[in-house]
Amino acid sequence: MDQTLIFKPRPSSGWLWVGGLGVLMLALGITPTLGGISLSETWFPLVISGGLGLFFIALAAWFPTLRYELDDEALTLRYGPILHYRIPLQEIKEMRRRNLQITLWSSMRMPGLALFTVPYADAGNVKMCASACATRILLIDTEHGPYGITPADEETFVAAVKERMER
Amino acid sequence: MPGIYVMAVITIAASALLWGGILMGMSGQGKRYLWLMIPAMPLSALVNLLVKAPLAFGGGWLFKIPPNTGSDPPAFMVFLFLLAPVCEEAIKLLPFVGHRVRAYLDHPVNALWAGMALGIGFGLGEAAYLAWGIAQSPEYSSLPWYLFTGYAGERMMVCLAHGAMTAVAAGGLQRGGWHGLQGYLTSVTLHALLNVGAALYQFGVISVVAAQLPTLAAIIGLVLLFERRLHAAMGKPGAPDTGEEVIYFQRESKPSHQQPPDDV
Numbered sequence: 001m002d003q004t005l006i007f008k009p010r011p012s013s014g015w016l017w018v019g020g021l022g023v024l025m026l027a028l029g030i031t032p033t034l035g036g037i038s039l040s041e042t043w044f045p046l047v048i049s050g051g052l053g054l055f056f057i058a059l060a061a062w063f064p065t066l067r068y069e070l071d072d073e074a075l076t077l078r079y080g081p082i083l084h085y086r087i088p089l090q091e092i093k094e095m096r097r098r099n100l101q102i103t104l105w106s107s108m109r110m111p112g113l114a115l116f117t118v119p120y121a122d123a124g125n126v127k128m129c130a131s132a133c134a135t136r137i138l139l140i141d142t143e144h145g146p147y148g149i150t151p152a153d154e155e156t157f158v159a160a161v162k163e164r165m166e167r
Numbered sequence: 168m169p170g171i172y173v174m175a176v177i178t179i180a181a182s183a184l185l186w187g188g189i190l191m192g193m194s195g196q197g198k199r200y201l202w203l204m205i206p207a208m209p210l211s212a213l214v215n216l217l218v219k220a221p222l223a224f225g226g227g228w229l230f231k232i233p234p235n236t237g238s239d240p241p242a243f244m245v246f247l248f249l250l251a252p253v254c255e256e257a258i259k260l261l262p263f264v265g266h267r268v269r270a271y272l273d274h275p276v277n278a279l280w281a282g283m284a285l286g287i288g289f290g291l292g293e294a295a296y297l298a299w300g301i302a303q304s305p306e307y308s309s310l311p312w313y314l315f316t317g318y319a320g321e322r323m324m325v326c327l328a329h330g331a332m333t334a335v336a337a338g339g340l341q342r343g344g345w346h347g348l349q350g351y352l353t354s355v356t357l358h359a360l361l362n363v364g365a366a367l368y369q370f371g372v373i374s375v376v377a378a379q380l381p382t383l384a385a386i387i388g389l390v391l392l393f394e395r396r397l398h399a400a401m402g403k404p405g406a407p408d409t410g411e412e413v414i415y416f417q418r419e420s421k422p423s424h425q426q427p428p429d430d431v
Contacts, residue, residue: 024181031313045316098412101401102193104327104390111188121398134192138415158415 005160007068007151012131014112015063021110022056025049063113066131068151070160072167075140077129077149083115085127087142089165094141095158100126100134100148109133114148170312175298177312178319179291182326186287190280190330196407200284203271206262207288212296214258219250226250248366252358256351259289259333263340272341275400276407279393282337283330290326297322324386331389332357338396357392361385 029049032042039046062080069076075092077085101121108115114128123139123146130137130150138154140147151157187201194200230243262268262285271281301307301318332354339350361382368378400406 028316032316035311035313092416093418094414095416096412096414099195101195102189103394104189104193105394111192121394121401134195162416 003071005070007070007153007157007160009066009068009131010136010150010152012112012150014110014131015060017110017112018056018063019060022053022058022060024053025056026053029053059113059115066129068129068149068157070157070164072164075161077147079115079129083129085129085147087140087147089161091142091144092140092161092165093143095138095161096141097136097138097154100137100139102134118148169302169308170310171298171301171307171315171318173312174315174319175295178322179294181319182287182294182323183291185323186290186326186330190284190287194280194407196280200271200280203262203268203281203284204288204291206265206268207259207285208292208295210258210261210289211255211293214254215296218254218258222250222254223247248362249355249359251362252355255289256332256336256354256358259285259329260336260340260351263337272337274405274407275338275341275403276397278337278341279334279397279400282334283393285337286328286330286333287326289333290322290329293325293329294322321382324382328361328386328389331386331393332361334393335389335396338400357385357389360388 026049029046033039033046059080059082062082065078065080067078069078072089074089075087077083077087100123102109103119103121105119107118109118109128110133112131112133114130114133116128117125118128118133119125120134126137126139126146126148128137128148130148132150137148137150138158140149183204187204190200191197226243226246230240230246232240232243263272263281268281268285271277297318301315335357336350336354339346339348339353342350363385364373364378364381367373367381368375
């Protein structure tokens with residue numbers, strides 16, 4: 001019988017960073033308008049900063065949905081409705097925990113949160129769905145590239161994945 | 168209080184948090200390099216008031232230029248253009264004279280990160296010094312703080328640029344000998360390229376929007392150069408350790424192709 005196991009990530013303050021950044025961008029976008037400058041002069045920064053601000057606030061709100069689902073066929077990484085990586089168990093080549101070296105290139109990562117493809121100096125491009133951006137990342141190397149995750153109970157998670165792979 | 172001071176506080180706090188956080192995260196060494204931002208903070212005011220201003224005044228006297236004529240000879244304009252890169256890139260390396268800071272020149276990786284921290288600290292101090300300069304202008308001192316978002320964005324990016332330029336120079340210092348001079352001259356050249364847009368705008372050659380493009384291109388080039396140098400430095404023996412690695416599982420590699428069957 002196919003029983004799906006759900007693993008939660010390590011706790012982190014990632015939601016606070018992404019939410020704070022969202023509030024800051026929203027504030028920077030609307031402040032000139034609130035200060036009395038006409039909308040015709042401020043609509044562009046309002047749309048850009050306001051839009052990005054709302055997106056980051058939504059990301060913070062989705063933080064509790066970050067989870068790893070393990071069934072008989074695959075491991076699925078989820079973050080709200082915007083991120084969904086499915087890794088067939090037979091494609092997993094290696095699992096190891098290590099610290100990663102972040103780069104200056106822009107990506108969706110900040111203290112306590114890393115999502116989507118993130119370039120690392122020492123590991124190349126890694127598809128991340130993790131509550132940390134560089135420290136103690138569980139790297140899952142597959143035939144289609146590496147994934148980075150941070151399960152709270154790492155050893156139980158690894159044992160469960162190995163057990164399902166051997167079935 | 169002039170509005171620029173409010174925006175300066177926001178900018179300096181946000182830049183320190185952003186670049187300080189990235190310094191900690193990227194280096195993988197926690198707060199090891201963070202304190203180096205502090206000795207570099209007063210250097211911008213020092214170099215502007217005690218070095219650049221007297222040199223510009225002296226240069227004007229040498230070129231026999233009456234003040235505020237607006238018709239400076241090209242040679243003097245070149246002198247003024249090079250004044251900031253030459254003086255600022257030198258003063259940013261001044262903390263390496265001290266024993267505790269010089270200890271970071273023991274490995275290329277440490278030198279690059281120490282240079283980055285010193286440059287970011289210099290950039291934070293420069294943001295404060297520029298805010299003081301803007302507040303002295305009657306034209307700008309009465310404007311509300313939220314009109315200085317251009318200042319905020321530019322200063323945040325310039326902090327990173329100062330960090331990358333000083334890292335390049337510090338990398339040269341670490342190698343010693345002629346490499347020190349080579350690193351310094353490279354950082355001076357990069358700094359001059361960074362200022363090209365602003366100079367062309369001041370001469371009325373390009374618009375304020377077009378003036379941002381060379382700066383943006385120079386910052387991207389700087390980041391590329393820094394990443395390359397860091398990557399090369401990390402491959403050298405004795406690089407700071409970023410932590411242990413635990414291998415949980417490794418699938419045995421299968422042969423890439425099977426042996427052909429024997430002929431029958």
